[in-house]
Amino acid sequence: MADEALFLLLHNEMVSGVYKSAEQGEVENGRCITKLENMGFRVGQGLIERFTKDTARFKDELDIMKFICKDFWTTVFKKQIDNLRTNHQGIYVLQDNKFRLLTQMSAGKQYLEHASKYLAFTCGLIRGGLSNLGIKSIVTAEVSSMLCVKFQVMIQKL
């Protein structure tokens, strides 16, 4: 049983750790995002395996996405995704109006450019989870105003 505060602090340290080591080696921003994303991917893979152990088989893609928005999100972030939209052609937009990993940051526009650092891990988390459910995807995130995050999932058809 780990307390939430511990996870939030660990996540912060991971982000700053990755960026600090990049400063010394002069690696570009993209590399750091990839690293964080990859860590999230591994965690997502592991988590989804445990969560879905006792659930019924999923009907379809949408059913899986709903699971991610409800059960998965609730376990990880203590709330559900606020809005799920899809164009029914493999693009899903998951909107979280109060994204947990950004709640420690100032709500103004000032730090908006830094927000992406704190989203990469979660993008990986979603991608890893989906990947273990047999869906290959690309996940990106955008913040328009602080705390409100849209994760876009593009399903890659095999």
Added chain:
Amino acid sequence: MSRQSNRGTESKKMSSELFTLTYGALVTQLCKDYENDEDVNKQLDKMGYNIGVRLIEDFLARSNVGRCHDFRETADVIAKVAFKMYLGITPSITNWSPAGDEFSLILENNPLVDFVELPDNHSSLIYSNLLCGVLRGALEMVQMAVEAKFVQDTLKGDSVTEIRMRFIRRIEDNLPAGEE
């Protein structure tokens, strides 16, 4: 603006797997980034320290624990309140030194290593070293300089995990000149 308005008192326990797996991913990444295990250990300790100096605030705010009068009391609070609160375990306290400045925390099961096996080529990696950093950082914020290190580890074949804590000194407040 950055304050959270409603933290609520609802249970903040989350699936321990998230933390365990995230920590695992972090250690794996560090092992890729650094060439030798000593550097990884050092980095984990540093990250732990940074977590500790912040975590103590959360701890004091939520635990209602008052001032500790001696190191024994501190040990009790660490084991019975802090470990319980954040990791859901209660380590036992043993091996007090005669002078009362050293003790051991015995962790029967360490949640950080739930799904972990150390590969042979990482024999000097101290996997859970983050914990030592957390303890050191947190205690430093309450004016105690301590040394924390792993002396036994189930990952390395020992039957229990043991963290040895040593009290070094009380940190006196160094107020900037001109301030009371």
